[in-house]
Amino acid sequence: MKIVIIGSGVAGLAIGWRLVQAGAQVTVLERGQPGAGATAASAGMIAVTAELADAQVPEIEFAHYSNRLWPDFAAQIEAESGRTIGFSRSGALILAEDAAAVSRLARQQGGVLVDVPQARALAPLLTGDFAGAFWAEHEAHVDSRALGSALATAFRKAGGKLLTNEAVVRIERDGRSPAVRTPFGLYPADRVLLAAGAWSGMIEDTPIAPVKGQMIALAPPPGLALPGPVLWGYGVYAVPRGPHLLVGATVEEAGFNTKPTREGREYLRAHAARLIPASKDWTLADHWAGLRPRSPDGLPLLGPSKIEGLWLAGGQYRNGILFAPAIAQTMCDQLLDRAAPIAAFDPRRFA
Numbered sequence: 401m402k403i404v405i406i407g408s409g410v411a412g413l414a415i416g417w418r419l420v421q422a423g424a425q426v427t428v429l430e431r432g433q434p435g436a437g438a439t440a441a442s443a444g445m446i447a448v449t450a451e452l453a454d455a456q457v458p459e460i461e462f463a464h465y466s467n468r469l470w471p472d473f474a475a476q477i478e479a480e481s482g483r484t485i486g487f488s489r490s491g492a493l494i495l496a497e498d499a500a501a502v503s504r505l506a507r508q509q510g511g512v513l514v515d516v517p518q519a520r521a522l523a524p525l526l527t528g529d530f531a532g533a534f535w536a537e538h539e540a541h542v543d544s545r546a547l548g549s550a551l552a553t554a555f556r557k558a559g560g561k562l563l564t565n566e567a568v569v570r571i572e573r574d575g576r577s578p579a580v581r582t583p584f585g586l587y588p589a590d591r592v593l594l595a596a597g598a599w600s601g602m603i604e605d606t607p608i609a610p611v612k613g614q615m616i617a618l619a620p621p622p623g624l625a626l627p628g629p630v631l632w633g634y635g636v637y638a639v640p641r642g643p644h645l646l647v648g649a650t651v652e653e654a655g656f657n658t659k660p661t662r663e664g665r666e667y668l669r670a671h672a673a674r675l676i677p678a679s680k681d682w683t684l685a686d687h688w689a690g691l692r693p694r695s696p697d698g699l700p701l702l703g704p705s706k707i708e709g710l711w712l713a714g715g716q717y718r719n720g721i722l723f724a725p726a727i728a729q730t731m732c733d734q735l736l737d738r739a740a741p742i743a744a745f746d747p748r749r750f751a
């Protein structure tokens with residue numbers, strides 16, 4: 401089976417890697433560099449509890465399935481690429497600001513309520529005001545920038561072809577078979593997978609829209625230990641990555657604009673200072689923005705499109721890192737005719 405994948409974010413690369421391992425002939429076409437879209441912009445959280453508090457059942461089940469796949473997925477990527485990706489089953493602490501929030505968290509599954517001293521024992525930098533917290537020990541995080549480049553290496557080493565700086569212009573048809581047009585050539589395929597993230601709708605008519613998110617990285621003073629767990633509270637989250645604490649993220653309707661703004665930075669700094677008071681004096685090490693790919697119903701699009709030969713993997717919105725191993729598995733199985741689409745995620749629901 402000859403498959404052309406458009407886009408080398410976490411979705412396109414993870415699916416391509418699984419397909420090559422299963423014996424398919426795979427070419428990934430990337431307009432820039434691998435993993436440099438939303439994948440690089442993300443916080444890298446594998447957040448089954450905090451991100452999915454109000455999610456629908458199929459999404460929650462898919463998230464838990466993916467979370468279970470993550471340790472082996474990470475270990476295989478590291479073994480095959482020879483690179484580390486910083487996967488850590490760190491757990492997450494979700495702060496409750498007042499008694500009403502404690503009651504809401506008491507109904508949450510996937511963890512336990514802890515009081516303020518217990519929360520501070522888990523994360524001593526939580527010196528501000530809060531009423532209690534929810535400790536979700538199964539949460540994890542990964543360095544999503546390292547993940548993108550390690551996946552690209554693993555994909556290539558497994559025998560996949562990755563062409564960078566080659567933007568797809570359109571998908572053409574040669575009889576019943578699709579072919580992908582770039583400024584440099586035409587790539588015929590048995591099946592084409594569109595995995596171009598928030599930009600997918602620019603290539604083919606798909607209901608995927610961009611949602612901008614800004615993040616900052618803060619550098620603590622030398623010798624100060626960063627929190628182990630991911631922290632949530634006061635409208636932001638904080639994730640340790642190397643020497644920095646990442647704080648995110650804004651949620652903005654701004655089209656395809658990825659410019660970081662002063663307002664975004666000030667919002668994140670102010671809220672980070674409520675979550676971790678000491679951080680108000682930390683140095684700003686970085687500030688960036690990325691585009692999350694969102695579908696009209698907020699659920700991913702994973703499966704065949706209404707166009708023969710064209711398949712979609714998109715619409716993961718805030719959970720594309722969390723979902724990556726499960727998306728790789730289901731899309732590999734579907735593209736090789738080994739499984740049917742998951743009904744709730746079937747792209748043809750919008751046809």
Ligand SMILES: Cc1cc2nc3c(=O)[nH]c(=O)nc-3n(C[C@H](O)[C@H](O)[C@H](O)COP(=O)(O)OP(=O)(O)OC[C@H]3O[C@@H](n4cnc5c(N)ncnc54)[C@H](O)[C@@H]3O)c2cc1C
Nearest residue numbers: 407409411431437438439443445568597613719720721722
């Ligand atoms: C600020 C922020 C924080 C986030 N935090 C998290 C988090 O903590 N946990 C989590 O699970 N998710 C998080 N997400 C969401 C997650 O990053 C995305 O859901 C995921 O990265 C989407 O992956 P993708 O491969 O579909 O898209 P992308 O990573 O955007 O990849 C798409 C690729 O397609 C390429 N492309 C586009 N057009 C073309 C073309 N014409 N031709 C060829 N290539 C093309 C792009 O260059 C890009 O490399 C976050 C997102 C943002 C913005």
